[in-house]
Amino acid sequence: MFWLGWPVWYVYLKGSARTRVLITAKDKILVIRGWHDGRFWSLPGGGVHEGEKASASAIREVYEETGISLLAKQLKSLGFSDHQNYGLSFRIEGFVAKVSKCYKPKIQKLEILEAKWINPSKLNINNTDQDTLGLIATWKARR
Numbered sequence: 001m002f003w004l005g006w007p008v009w010y011v012y013l014k015g016s017a018r019t020r021v022l023i024t025a026k027d028k029i030l031v032i033r034g035w036h037d038g039r040f041w042s043l044p045g046g047g048v049h050e051g052e053k054a055s056a057s058a059i060r061e062v063y064e065e066t067g068i069s070l071l072a073k074q075l076k077s078l079g080f081s082d083h084q085n086y087g088l089s090f091r092i093e094g095f096v097a098k099v100s101k102c103y104k105p106k107i108q109k110l111e112i113l114e115a116k117w118i119n120p121s122k123l124n125i126n127n128t129d130q131d132t133l134g135l136i137a138t139w140k141a142r143r
Contacts, residue, residue, distance in 0.1 A: 019058040020045035022078065022096045022135050023068065028117040030105065031132070032065060038113045040129040045092075054093045062097075066115050067106030070097050078138045081131065094135040 020043040023030040031041035046061035048054055059070050078094035105115035120136050 016091075017048040017054065018045060018092045019048060019054050019061060020092055020094050020131060020135060021058045021062050021070070021075070022094065022139055023062065023070075023099060024096065025099045025102045025117065027119055028102055029120050029136070030066065030068070030115060030117055031123070031128070032107070032112050033114045034111060035113055037129075041118070041123060041127055042129045042132045043135065055095070058095050065108045065112050068099070068103050074098065078135055078142070081134055092131055094138065096139050
């Protein structure tokens with residue numbers, strides 16, 4: 001499916017600003033599998049709209065994809081990274097947000113296949129995308 005839509009993804013994502021949010025509760029993080037590449041876990045997030053702050057985008061995307069409401073004061077920046085894969089390139093600002101419990105996600109059916117709370121030790125190069133692994137490593141280094 002990804003390769004059929006690749007020309008559209010290329011135009012849509014090229015040079016865009018995106019967000020990802022590492023949501024923590026107890027010893028777990030919330031990960032998702034999207035329809036475009038359901039083999040790998042990733043973090044909720046998405047595109048920053050024109051004139052939108054990255055933090056507002058992060059809050060909106062988390063709610064759209066998982067039904068979990070976050071507040072701006074919960075978000076802590078993990079910094080920026082540049083994604084380059086399959087000829088696509090865009091900039092990601094990562095955030096971390098701590099919540100009090102593992103809320104049951106209400107997934108966005110047309111975009112998300114699965115959302116799950118998982119211990120980060122279970123995530124690796126065989127089941128998780130590189131952007132997510134990089135943000136987890138940054139988060140762990142800052143704790």
